[in-house]
Amino acid sequence: MNLLVAMKVYDRVTALGSLSAAARDLTMSTTAVSRMLKELEDDLGLRLINRTTRRMSLTEAGREYAERVKVLLAEVEEVQDSTRRLDRGIRGVLRVSCSNVLAHTRITRLIPAFLAENPMIAIEFNLTSRYVVGIVEEGYDVAIRFEAQTDSEIVSRQLGTVRNHVCAAPSYIAARGRPRSPQDLASHNCVLSNFAKRMGSWPFGSKDGRISVPIRGRVSTNSIESAYQMTVAGAGIGYLPSLLVRDAIADGRLETLLEDHEPVSSPIYALYPHRTYVAMKVRAFIDFLMRELSPDLD
Template sequence: MDKLTAMRAFMTVADQGSFAAAARQLGLSRSQLNRQVLWLEDHLQVTLFNRTTRRVSLTHTGKAYLENIVPLLDNLHDTEAQLQQGQTGLRGVIKVNAPMSFGLSHLTPAVLAFMQQYPDIRVQLELSDEKRDPLSNQFDVTLRIGKPESNPALIEHDITHTSRRIVASPDFLAKYGEPTEISQLATLPCLQYGSLLHGNYWDLMHQRTAMRVKINGVLSSNNGDVLKQAALQGRGLAFLPTFIVGDAIGQGALIPVLEAYQPEKLVISLIYPPNRHMALRLSVFVKFMQDAFEDNDFIVG
């Protein structure tokens, strides 16, 4: 029996959750489909499905096998589609992880434009401010904001950059005055990204010298939009990327202060392990995002 056909039969049963539904999708009889899956199990010398009279579920071995063959079969389809139809024939799933704020305000519109151009590619976009391991099999590609990765086990593609600013509302500055020395951050109310328990400080730079500055943290959050809202209400000074506060700065709702202590810009990049590199749909996705953000550096000032 053709091994590739059996693998596709197995994948379809796993996707549909039943032999009957998978058989209908493939245009086969249940007995034909069952023979293909049984042949594959016999060939591999493993049991891929738990079978009862009411349901079919993957065994632990079946789950591991499925996780490994889906990229292979999708890549095979991508290659065939490129040869036969061009890149518009690409299909499959791209699982993307990105930080919440950038994902909502900037990445989502680009992803929707990508799906418009490649309607047969499905995107699973998970937004979370929790840092995920890009080497896990949970995601195909991870959007990371920070210093360039130094991990040789990862492939990294820069898509844009962002600067960061210390900002405050006009009402805050009217009440406390504009700070002129970073030592004032130890007493003025500050809005901290992260946890107050894990250190009240900001990493700044002055005349190309990095410095860690103690702050008076009155509110902490793992989401930059929360801190932006607090800053707009005059609750404190915020130190945030300009992809979050750039619009408010442009409107005069937030005012940059202590500009001489601006740190280096951050890289916004897409990273993924080398075993994902062969997926044509992922290469197309990365190139689309690079083009989408080519003229959109989030640099203010």
């Protein structure tokens, strides 16, 4: 048994919660993963995981071993990176999760320049509309999102902010009129989305500080891109990032509303697992984004 490989397998099994998920992540067969776990348990002389046909759970020893293995693997990665630093090489596969709107409007176009600067790095770039992604559980090195995470195992580093606009299509305004204050939104049809957790209320800045007004609408979506398209089509009033609506406002497909009431900007974060040591490939990518992205992503 290769002990280091067995530890890596155990780490993925405990992170992903099943042998089959770990097998897919490691491009191994489930049989091979199961055999390696048994060999690891035999070597230790104790059971790490209680397994049935329907579920698995860690024993007390298994939980402690999982924490120690995670630390050890991070130290091994540090040793590898330190050695690579001797020839000034940063290498490896960087697994990145990015929200669709940020990928399409900003991040994707930067990837070729990052790869040119780091010729020994490869990127696995996955897009999703999901608000939350399990960075550790799904094996990502970095996730780029509109919100920080409160999980103590995740570091949230702000890359910049995006200005938001309250806007609607001319056809909607002609039919329903313009709201004159944020409170007027209660009598309008708003396009609801989970963008930055704003499904049921929208935040505004005011002279008295930040306020949050309740909104309602006949349509809701988990995709900010769909919310944008429905707003352009006249389905209602949208609260949307400038990254999406700037061109539509410029060519008249959308009109801004409530110009005297500033919608709260949305911060952009790079999220990565909290470790004593952060891999060089992760540091390089985040430093690159900090350099290439302006503080205001408008």
